[in-house]
Amino acid sequence: MNDFWIMLVGALVASSCSVLGCFLIVRKMTLIGDAISHSVLPGIVLAFLITGTRDSVPMLIGAAALGLLTVFLIQLFQSSGVQSDAAIGIVFTSLFATGIVLVSLYTQQIDFDLEHVLYGEIAYTPWNTMTIGGIEAGPKAVWIVGACFILNLFLLFLFFKQFKLVSFDPALAAAMGIPVLLFHYLLMSLISLTTVASFDSVGSILVVGMLIIPAATAYLLSDRLSGMIVVSIVVGVLSSVTGYYSATIMDASISGCMVGSAAILFGLTFLFSPNHGLVSRFLKRRKSKVMQS
Amino acid sequence: MNILDIISDPNTRWILLGTMFLGLSSGVIGSFAYLRKQSLLGDTLAHAALPGICVAFILTGVKSTSFFLIGAALAGLVAVFLISVLTRYSKIKQDAALGIVLSSFFGFGIVMLTQIQQSEYGNQSGLDTFLFGQTASMVMSDVYMMMTVSFVLIFTCTLFFKEFKLLSFDPGFAKGMGLPVGILDYFIMMLIVAAVVIGIQAVGVVLMASLLITPAVSARYWTERLHVMVILSGIFGMLSGVSGTLISTSVNDLPTGPLIVLSATVWFFFSMLFAPKRGVLSSVWRRVSLKKNYSLEQDKRKGRHTS
Secondary structure, eight states: OHHHHHHHHHHHHHHHHHHHHHHHHHTTOHHHHHHHHHHTHHHHHHHHHHHOSOOHHHHHHHHHHHHHHHHHHHHHHHHTTOOHHHHHHHHHHHHHHHHHHHHHHTTTTOOOOHHHHHHOOGGGGGGSEEEETTEEEEEHHHHHHHHHHHHHHHHHHHTHHHHHHHHHOHHHHHHTTOOHHHHHHHHHHHHHHHHHHHHHHHHHHHHHHHHHHHHHHHHHHOSSHHHHHHHHHHHHHHHHHHHHHHHHHHTOOHHHHHHHHHHHHHHHHHHHOTTTOHHHHHHHHHHHHHHHO | OOHHHHHHSHHHHHHHHHHHHHHHHHHHHHHHHHHTTOHHHHHHHHHHHHHHHHHHHHHHOSOOHHHHHHHHHHHHHHHHHHHHHHHHHSSOOHHHHHHHHHHHHHHHHHHHHHHHHHSOOSSOGGGGHHHHOOGGGOOHHHHHHHHHHHHHHHHHHHHTHHHHHHHHHOHHHHHHTTOOHHHHHHHHHHHHHHHHHHHTTTTOTTTHHHHHHHHHHHHHHHOSSHHHHHHHHHHHHHHHHHHHHHHHHHSTTOOHHHHHHHHHHHHHHHHHHHOTTTSHHHHHHHHHHHHHHHHHHHHHHHHHHHO
């Protein structure tokens, strides 16, 4: 049963990240996802220090606030003349450094260590259960990450057209009266929420992997945004299941193995994708050469 | 411990010297990376160093810095190669390629790191200091290595200053002049790899990118000339390295990397606010005085009309 819970948490983390990752990929903003997933750390630590509990609600609020602050700061520096990638780099490194310093200063009060920050403790999630009305209701992480996944899906379905238009043609979207900035910040806050919900299980850095790699795999497999989202969820779930089994075989970090198997799936897709793969394009080129001659 | 105690300790003095040179050289090479819009390449290369270090440890079984650095450098070269393959042979863009390489290398690195920790290798405990950097784990030979590599980096940047300048501002023109742009491109990336590699022991793989980015951006606020910017960026890097190390040795058990990064951030904010032309305060001042002049002139004009 524990196996099942761990895989379920992994799959939920992977699919909620990869749904958002698709939009990041098509908007060419993957590194903002990277930045947010680093910089929510001080928000989590501060929420923890202020409330003194490891309750999820303050942590979610703290992380969401920091996520929005990150996006705001990046845009502020960008508009003051700093190149966008450098702005991202400055903001997330300094916020993450603040978080690390806070964690190491208050190690006594905070029961997560630096390793937990980086790669989470998904192996312990089955024991941290939640009880609703006296009934054992499964691991807490499943509920949190599951709620996050459903929220992501719900909002993205509800505003699918708007998100799509904003991603591909922001100028047209603005001309049609869609509040572009609002949807930008909505997407960013969803990413912050997802990051913090996944934080306990996969840690801050491996959220990045789940945000980017499955979505990039889907990007090579599908030419439609809706298809891409479905494929990315499948890839995410697949990599968390294979990652879990390879982790138990190798006796290594589970979340690391999940990202590792996502990377392997991406590598295979890069080589063998039917339309955009390296091998298939090579074969196609040779075929057309043969036909010409 | 107060600062005098720290400075009088010969061991700390050496470490300070090491981080000073580290800051200097990464600031210098970082300014070229910044102008070439490759700031986050350093981030990817630093993260990618982790599996290199782990492989070096698994293969040799000893905790020797020189083997780690070789492993990290090789991993960095593989990462550079993969990024260029991904962007060239598929529709994946630069930013996504950086993200993919970063997170997959780091994922594999974490897998290897946890495996090493779980297996019966004897003294593996020092390996995770590479995540956030710990200058306390540095020995004399590490400092020598850092200083040598920094010297080589700074010397190379001075030697190829003209070429790098041309490449940063107008690669098309550089190509037209017959410069081997492709080779120089890889050459700069190799230099970034070298800076990252000597930095990971002091700053750690997670935050090393900051030392390449932040001093360069801070320096950019103060000047419009490249050589001034490069020197200033080196100085900012140096100051951040020194102050971060000092704070880290005086407060117990704080990882050095984040403190160096935070000192660099302090310099960044200082530059952003107080830089003479591009700074926030001076531009506010300009706007206010412009408004004042304008309203004065308006008043004058009004006065003329009424009289």
